[in-house]
Amino acid sequence: MSEQQALLPWLAAPLAQGLALRAHALLLHGPGAVGQFELGLALATGWLCEADDSTLRPCGHCASCHLMAAHMHPDFYLLLPDALREPLGWHGADEEGVRAGKAKPSKEIRVEQVRAAIDWGHQTMSRERAKVMLIHPAQAMNPTAANALLKTLEEPAGRLRLVLTAHDPEALLPTVRSRCQRLPLDRPPAPRALEWLATAGVTRPEVLLAASGGQPLEALAMATDGIDSDAWEQFPGAVRRGLAALVADWTLVRLVDALQKLCHDLMCLRADAAPRYFSAAVLAPLMQPRAPPWPALAQWAQDLTRAAGHDEHPWHAGLRSEALVGQGARLWQTARSRQPAASGPLDTLSAR
Ligand SMILES: [Zn+2]
Structure with missing residues (x-):
């Protein structure tokens, strides 16, 4: 796997689990900062990967994996609140609603964004494997936006698969929840999290891991x-x-x-x-x-x-x-x- 796609070590098991699921809509849920977004990306990369050996997906070497790493895969669509684009390093200038100089980026996923995503879902696949839409975090959709998505969740067009993330599934509309297969993601074991934080250069990582309530990505963000x-x-x-x-x-x-x-x-x-x-x-x-x-x-x-x-x-x-x-x-x-x-x-x- 390329450096850009290096997987958080505690995500390997849930990734394998997720890749084995056949559901067309997955809901990744668990505490806020343990890697739902990263797992969603890895799942998308795995589903889109063009490696012949399915056990090696995502391979990190094929054309599809490279396109994902470059944030340029035509069969991948990321639905994010504008306020998260900068922190996550995904600048979807092509997405409707993201305009330079706009006052304050929205923390919501707006209904227009969902409609644009649905339109994309109906377009023909560019490559051979699948189309994947990642919605992060799903609770950022207000009820109107979530309702607009229901039909797509129920019957995605063609080979479209959806991944939704949520720290609390109960915060989602029951109609959204019930259309997704769940994949829980919990806090990693402390020794693994501490090792990862130490490798990332955090000194006395046990202090910040406790400060973050056991969420290593949050601990690293604090240090940063x-x-x-x-x-x-x-x-x-x-x-x-x-x-x-x-x-x-x-x-x-x-x-x-x-x-x-x-x-x-x-x-x-x-x-x-x-x-x-x-x-x-x-x-x-x-x-x-x-x-x-x-x-x-x-x-x-x-x-x-x-x-x-x-x-x-x-x-x-x-x-x-x-x-x-x-x-x-x-x-x-x-x-x-x-x-x-x-x-x-x-x-x-x-x-x-
Ligand atoms: Zn690949």
């Missing part, structure tokens, strides 16, 4: 975005002290995500459960001399959910970061100010 293991471990202490300098270069999306994970883990510790995203050793000082009160944590969780729902405001990112970190720091101020009232009713509440 400048959040290394040291920064992740310094983050809880910086929040407590209200120091926004550490996160000055983080995007708001990353910052809110990190705050939500910190909030989650502090709640775990208050409930005598193990933290998930930070190590217990890193969090221990934050529970001294007294842990943040439970009601304050619950309120913080709600505020962060709201913050996560808002779009990024690039012009005010710096101020917004400071405000978010400051809000986190107040948790401990609350804990201090309530300390004298140790026997009051508030304390009973906060000790839960």
Whole structure:
């Protein structure tokens, strides 16, 4: 297999499984960043591969595999929200709706995009094997767009096969779900993920693998975005002290995500459960001399959910970061100010 198509090591087994399935519509589902997109591409490459020996597909050497690697295969169609084209490195300038200079790329797969894809599906096959449409992520289709796809999912034209990805199949219309054969893709075993991250140059990969909830692609994306293991471990202490300098270069999306994970883990510790995203050793000082009160944590969780729902405001990112970190720091101020009232009713509440 060529370097460009080097498969994530934990995808070999699900790829073999998927290639053996005969269904014309497959739904790849599992946690967000473990490689559904990469698996979808590999399946498409395998189905389109022109190697004589079917056990070697995708071979990485035939004309079809080269066309896939160059993002130029005429029998492959990628249906993506415009907002994902840049991050995934697929610039489908030929696709309707992608125009240079457009204000903000859409996070949705629009109905016009689906209609253009369906039209493509009815065109004659260019090469000999099949036609493949990859829809990533399928939950980006709004109900109108998803409904437009139903007939194609039910009876694809000619030798068209479809691959849909979703982190949560329940987020899809039942009519879409029921027309697809499912192929689950779970988090890879930690040793395999850690080895891959180390090879990719991530230092102390166990820190970022935990930070990403066991999703290696997300862990790598964090490192690429400048959040290394040291920064992740310094983050809880910086929040407590209200120091926004550490996160000055983080995007708001990353910052809110990190705050939500910190909030989650502090709640775990208050409930005598193990933290998930930070190590217990890193969090221990934050529970001294007294842990943040439970009601304050619950309120913080709600505020962060709201913050996560808002779009990024690039012009005010710096101020917004400071405000978010400051809000986190107040948790401990609350804990201090309530300390004298140790026997009051508030304390009973906060000790839960
Ligand atoms: Zn091939």
